[in-house]
Amino acid sequence: MTYKNLQHFIDVLEKEGELIRIKEYVDPKLEIAEITDRISKTPGGGKALLFENTGYDFPVLMNAYGSERRMCLALGVNALDDVAKDIESLFHMLSAPKESIIDKLKMLPKLGQFASWMPKVRSGKGECQQVVWQGKDADITKLPVITCWPKDGGPFVTLPIIHTKDPISQTRNVGMYRMQIFGPQLTGMHWHKHKVSAKHFNEYKKLGKKMPVAVALGGDPVYAYSATAPLPENVDEYMLAGFLRKKKVELVKCITVPEIEVPADADFVIEGYVDPNDDLIWEGPFGDHTGYYSLPDWYPRFHITCITHKKDAIYPATIVGIPPQEDAWLGKATERIFLAPMKMTMIPEIIDMDMPIEGVFHNLVIAQIKKEYAGQGQKVMNAMWGAGQMMFNKILVLADEGVKIQNYEELTRYALQNLNPATDIYYTQGPMDVLDHSCNKLGFGGKMCLDGTKKYEEEIDDTYDLENTISEINDDDIIQRFPEIMKVNSSLLQKGIPVLVISVEKNRKGHVQELHQNICQLTEVEGIKLILYVEHSVDAGDLAVALWRFCNNLDPKRDHILVNRPSVRNPNKNFTCMGLDGTRKTKDLDNFQRDWPNIIVADDETIRSVDEKWNRLGLGAFLPSPSLKYKSGVYGNEATVS
Known part of the structure; x- marks a missing residue:
């Protein structure tokens, strides 16, 4: 299924009984994460949550991928194994011997499908550029960027679709790396040394040139999944997205970094650059998917030059922490989808x-x-x-x-x-x-x-x-x-x-x-x-x-x-x-010489605040904080950051 945009996906979730709208005010600092943690740990992953009253101009969507059912809806399939079957069928068709002209002619429709999956750069502006913030107005603190856990280094963008290009080959990479907010126009760029974007950064460093970067948020839900997929370096993530949605992704050039193209239907685009000559910035800690805080370290600085967004933009986010969380279902999709390529190759x-x-x-x-x-x-x-x-x-x-x-x-x-x-x-x-x-x-x-x-x-x-x-x-x-x-x-x-x-x-x-x-x-x-x-x-x-x-x-x-x-x-x-x-x-x-992190729990003040407003949230029967299990008794000694 092809979604026109993130709002279309939300409409489908609501129609399917997979979404709860929360009209009560909830603070993006810690409270949204605490509520999401309670819901995501219910049987089957609970519901997607749309926080409509955040104190900002934009609602926040959480737990959108947080169940097998919603993961299937995001990818437009009845079961996650359906994608693997499509890949396997396609591989067998392409690798089968072509002994006659008829066999070769039968390939033409499939080759046409390949063309229909390839991303296309269109001229003009996209819906993602209906509103443009430049100069001092390009302020990321205007967005409801959530703070997930009490010992986090600050608020983090947690579902960023990050676009970079190799400076020599111009090959695009689309990845997902958390971004800590340090100021209105400054974030960290947490790409690990194994990641393709880090390789691009090293190439720009050799050339002594600033590296253009663009970060998309929202749009068709398949974009965020494709950014997390373990693809080979030479496979465009938007080709995978096109294959999954059975329709090519339309891209538009960014305004201040036109070398980079982003999905036209994205809700937000954050444009800017990373300067290899900058000093690195001390980023973290961050409550990570391991259930432990990842320790702070030095990472590149991302300078924001422009922020664009749709008029009715929705800010998508996620939290990670002690399992199960929403990311478990993204991982389950990868497990099922990439089984076939691993088997065949x-x-x-x-x-x-x-x-x-x-x-x-x-x-x-x-x-x-x-x-x-x-x-x-x-x-x-x-x-x-x-x-x-x-x-x-x-x-x-x-x-x-x-x-x-x-x-x-x-x-x-x-x-x-x-x-x-x-x-x-x-x-x-x-x-x-x-x-x-x-x-x-x-x-x-x-x-x-x-x-x-x-x-x-x-x-x-x-x-x-x-x-x-x-x-x-x-x-x-x-x-x-x-x-x-x-x-x-x-x-x-x-x-x-x-x-x-x-x-x-x-x-x-x-x-x-x-x-x-x-x-x-x-x-x-x-x-x-x-x-x-x-x-x-x-x-x-x-x-x-x-x-x-x-x-x-x-x-x-x-x-x-x-x-x-x-x-x-x-x-x-x-x-x-x-x-x-x-x-x-x-x-x-x-004789262990590295620092040892501690497990992630919510603080007492946030737990009390959410407890007090629970009956006004429309989330059904009261759910106690999962953190309580780890804050006392036998679990207590690792429940804080030292």
Whole structure:
């Protein structure tokens, strides 16, 4: 489906019962984010929210992509897999042998479709330029830019569609990088070193020239998705947008940076430049999609020269933080859409892929393959870690056709039945997301693959006892033996899953390694294959939270402890158990030299303010703040920024 503009999308959301209009005044500073956080964590992602009374001239749209249903509406499909099927069908058609003139003639309509998807630059002004602010009037503080979390460095533009061009080839890139507001005509430009816009910036730096940049907000909802999509550098994001909307994107030249073209139907366009000769600006912190604050760092300055907008412009925004949030559904769309290209170009044996919400995108990825020979899991592992943004993946779990990977309980049971902790877990190092705080060095850390596929004879080491029967574990008995353990979760054992989750309070160097060695000497733990250690401030019984914290805090190559010892129940075999230390790392106990961020929570004043006005918001039954879970009790010690 093609949307005329963002207002058209809002009209469809409202017609489909997917939108709530909020007429009560809500402050863009913290309150909008707090309300959105409560709604986005309701089953299915809640509703999209249109805040019509913000104290500014423009309403604010939040949570527009925050459910599978709304994501499908944004992309104009009935199911996210429909896009992958279209891509796969197109690929097969283009790659099929053309043996006759008839076969070649049949291609012409599809080639015509290709042309219809390519973006077109039209002459004149677009709807996005109905109102023009230049000079001192180009003031970004006139927009209802939200402040998301109390320890954020300031207000941030969170759904910016950022346009840059390579100064040599003039190839366009469209990406999404947060922008902190520092003044009426100054923001930060938070592009990471791996991003294409950062490469463009480096090219301008070599040339000693200012870099023109334009930022679009709003328009057809497919634009924001396309800006987040992990496309190859030579693929225009607006070609993807045209493919998704089945109609080419019309672009117009910017007013003060005419080298850059932007969608004609955008709600706002912020024009300006980045000067490579400028000093960098100290940007952040920012409550990020990991659920932790990303720490401040030096980033380029973006100078605003012009702001244009539609007469009836709507300001779109999003928040990220402790999952689940709206970005989980954007990630789910990418997971489904880009499965087909990955299968067809790099990993033909891949059947399916899943990125659990608790893994916040890169941290945890599950892949299902059609396995036909020994060592195929390692082949897939290496291919996936070399596939675009999959290079940032930290934990990769492989399964085969014997299980449905979206059923996490069945998947875990199946994968661990097939797993020998001593031989089927692989480690390496490589590029990591710069938001990963567990690495010893920024953007570089450990990766782990758990090969849970059924093993061929060549892959089996008969010296290990891998019988899956497990003795009964007495949680209280283990806690009494080891006073540093706050809680043991052995509930997975009753489901045939040989995993323990343990909350531990560290008090000395090497504590978790020593503890794991001692636990593994107990006869009753034979049969357990993995023990996941989390901070004592984490409730090991809350599996979703424990997994989220564990994945964030683990560097697998550094933090694994493998125990091998003779088996008591089978003296001719060895017992092996892998311990993984997902606790917080410190300088004193772990020789960890980087700052460690804290988890994101709303402040008490904002929670009280939203509580007081809740009945006037039209949002139904009262929802308490999700932050309350992390502000007290066992979660409290990491709930503020140090």
